[in-house]
Amino acid sequence: MRFMLGGAILAFVVLLAATIPSPYVIERPGPVVDTLGKITIEGETEDVIRLEGVDTYPTTGRLNLLTVTTVGSPQQPVDWLSLVPALLDRTQQITPMSSLFPEGTTEDDRDAVNTALMGSSQTRSVAAALDELGEPVPVMLRVGSVAEDGPAEGILEQGDLLVAVGADPVEDFESLRAAVASSGAGSEVELLIERSGERRTETVTPEIPEGGEDPLLGITVVSEYDLPFEVTISLDEIGGPSAGMIFALAIYDELTPGSLTDGIDVSGTGTIGESGEVGPIGGLSQKMWGAARAGSDLMLIPVGNCGDVPDRLPEGLRLAPVATLSEAIAAVETAADGGTPPGLERCPAE
The missing domain is CATH 3.30.230.10 (Ribosomal Protein S5; domain 2)
Incomplete structure (x- = not known):
């Protein structure tokens, strides 16, 4: 009886393990x-x-x-x-x-x-x-998406062309990231952008995301190459x-x-x-x-x-x-x- 009971319990445990989803x-x-x-x-x-x-x-x-x-x-x-x-x-x-x-x-x-x-x-x-x-290829950076509740929400829009950060032209993703990081969290950053063919200046205050180390604009960036x-x-x-x-x-x-x-x-x-x-x-x-x-x-x-x-x-x-x-x-x-x-x-x- 003990053997049969043990087998039944084991079978029940295996059945549960085979049906309960894991995280x-x-x-x-x-x-x-x-x-x-x-x-x-x-x-x-x-x-x-x-x-x-x-x-x-x-x-x-x-x-x-x-x-x-x-x-x-x-x-x-x-x-x-x-x-x-x-x-x-x-x-x-x-x-x-x-x-x-x-x-x-x-x-x-x-x-x-x-x-x-x-x-x-x-x-x-x-x-x-x-x-x-x-033979370096010219690159343009555009806003791919704007994070909800992020620093750039309501300021930047999907498709905006990023032209310059302050007085520094945006030449590639690394230059953009370096310019934002050097500004520091909590400090306003002036961004020259192009939207619908018109250039304009917007101000964003980068923030350090939870678990991160560097200040970010709260956007994804898409590179376009010629x-x-x-x-x-x-x-x-x-x-x-x-x-x-x-x-x-x-x-x-x-x-x-x-x-x-x-x-x-x-x-x-x-x-x-x-x-x-x-x-x-x-x-x-x-x-x-x-x-x-x-x-x-x-x-x-x-x-x-x-x-x-x-x-x-x-x-x-x-x-x-x-x-x-x-x-x-x-x-x-x-x-x-x-x-x-x-x-x-x-x-x-x-």
């Missing part, structure tokens, strides 16, 4: 896409990156884009029982749902944001590759800004004679700025396992993610932290020549 999501290695190769979307096979209106050169090897697959959302939560396999698999990570889906955010909301981030990342990657080739040729990047259901660096490397490779990789397989992750700066990303551990499974000879990571490198790395995976597109190119060239690019010793000392 967590599971992150695991996602698809790996060769940006120098082809992709099939809705039965049609096409180049991942197509450059039209400019001379390109054949290349070899692979420049892999890495992704993370997220299981679970506010609309389709993961039950407690489904978390057990992820606890036993070091390639997966259990993450609080609130860190990926703030209160009130739906899966559709997150997908829309990631799609927009992917689009701007693709454009910046072209600008970064051209800047590396000594590209000298047409670029089409075909990806299916992949979003976010973390592929920027690898896009820039692939575009640089196609615009320059010879093969950057000389036939080796390189994976990478990191955001990209129009001047080539490489920024940190999320899901580094899962992307490392994705790179290892793809047989990568080298994985490029942002220096800003050095603190996220796990103690145990996938066997045989070689990491090269980089801070700029120039450093990424140098690391690939060194590996392609049979050398060893700077590894984790490149990371700042804690």
